[in-house]
Amino acid sequence: MSEPIPLIIANLKANKTWDEVSAWLDKVIPVVETFDGTVVVCPSSPFLVSTLQKLQSLNSKFKLGCQDISKFEQGAYTGEVAASQLVGICQYVIVGHSERRQYFGEDTIAFQKAINAKKSNIEPIYCVQSEQDQIPDNIRIVAYEPTFAIGTGNPDTPQNAQSIAERLKTKGEYTVIYGGSVSADNVKSYLLKEVLDGVLIGATNSLDPQKFIEILNSAKYQ
Ligand code: PGA
Numbered sequence: 001m002s003e004p005i006p007l008i009i010a011n012l013k014a015n016k017t018w019d020e021v022s023a024w025l026d027k028v029i030p031v032v033e034t035f036d037g038t039v040v041v042c043p044s045s046p047f048l049v050s051t052l053q054k055l056q057s058l059n060s061k062f063k064l065g066c067q068d069i070s071k072f073e074q075g076a077y078t079g080e081v082a083a084s085q086l087v088g089i090c091q092y093v094i095v096g097h098s099e100r101r102q103y104f105g106e107d108t109i110a111f112q113k114a115i116n117a118k119k120s121n122i123e124p125i126y127c128v129q130s131e132q133d134q135i136p137d138n139i140r141i142v143a144y145e146p147t148f149a150i151g152t153g154n155p156d157t158p159q160n161a162q163s164i165a166e167r168l169k170t171k172g173e174y175t176v177i178y179g180g181s182v183s184a185d186n187v188k189s190y191l192l193k194e195v196l197d198g199v200l201i202g203a204t205n206s207l208d209p210q211k212f213i214e215i216l217n218s219a220k221y222q
Contacts, residue, residue, distance in 0.1 A: 002140065003038040003063075006191055006219050007177055007198030009125060009143075010041045010206040011067060011094060021047050025054055025062075027209035031216050032062045037198070039216065040065045040092050045081055048089050065092030065125065068100060069117055071109040083113075083120040093117045094200075095124040098147045111136045125200070127179070131164050135172065142174045143200050149180025151204055156180055158189040158196075165196045184214035191219060 016024065021043050032039045042065040043051050055062050066089075070080035086093070095117060096110030106113075114124040114136045126135060127143045135142060144164050149155045156178070165176040178190050179200030190196050199219065205211045 002175055004036070005175065005197045006037040007141070007175060008035075008037060008039045008216065008219055009065065009092075009094075009177065009179075009198070009200040010039070010212055011097075011179075011200060011202045012041070012043050012206060013067065013099075013203045014044060015203060015207055016043070016047075018047050018050060021051065022054065024207075024209045025051065028212055028216075029055070029058060029060050029062055031213045033060065035216050035219075037219070038063060042067045042092070042094060048086070052089055063092060064090050065094060066090045066122075067094050067097070069093050069095070069113055069122075071112040071116065073116065083116040083122055086122055087120050090122055092123045092125055092141075094127065094143075096127045098127065098129055098145060098150060101129075102147070114139060125177075128168075131167050135168075135174075139172070140175060141177065142168055142172075143177045143179050144168065145179040145200065151181070151202060153181050153204070155182065155186060158186070158192070161190060162193055162195040169195075182215065184211065184218045187215050187219045 040063040052064055069083045074082040095113045100106040117124040125141045125143050126139045127145050146156050161178040168176050175197045177198035177200055178196050182199045182201055183205050
């Protein structure tokens with residue numbers, strides 16, 4: 001079942017202590033409650049349960065996602081978090097982010113991670129760097145994230161991102177989002193034509209709660 005769009009993901013990456021995440025949530029949650037779409041926060045794994053508890057205690061519509069999962073099922077894999085361990089905690093998981101591919105050599109295991117997530121009913125947000133990238137079966141959400149745009153202040157053009165989204169949608173019934181240097185100033189131009197279904201906001205503009213709130217306030221289709 002697909003979520004209301006636009007779909008906005010905040011990927012906090014390896015940033016913030018729990019106190020900082022908590023303060024960030026305090027500021028962002030009230031804006032999410034009035035947002036006409038779906039907002040997902042992806043904090044670092046140690047803070048997932050505390051974030052969940054906070055969201056539940058406020059009966060918030062903010063959704064929770066993990067930044068990564070193991071290619072393995074549960075077992076003797078020190079340091080790993082298996083998809084099945086996230087059941088009841090997260091609804092989403094980012095899979096195949098270019099930083100995982102670049103720094104952790106994860107090009108070939110993203111497929112297995114997506115399969116594991118699906119088995120546990122956690123929705124993979126499957127990242128591709130171009131429309132040529134292979135996408136596993138049964139993926140519903142695809143994030144187009146060209147590496148040149150991530151964390152650089154040099155976003156892809158809305159026109160190019162939209163035409164890639166259009167072509168991806170000929171290959172499957174995907175919700176397609178764009179990630180890479182999205183800001184409050186440019187977010188609307190990505191969503192305007194209703195071809196892209198949302199955006200993924202990384203460290204550049206999600207860490208400062210005010211900047212992220214401005215993105216939410218600008219992220220409307222009309
Ligand atoms: P950015 O990151 O918003 O900092 O460019 C995007 C991403 O990691 O997907």
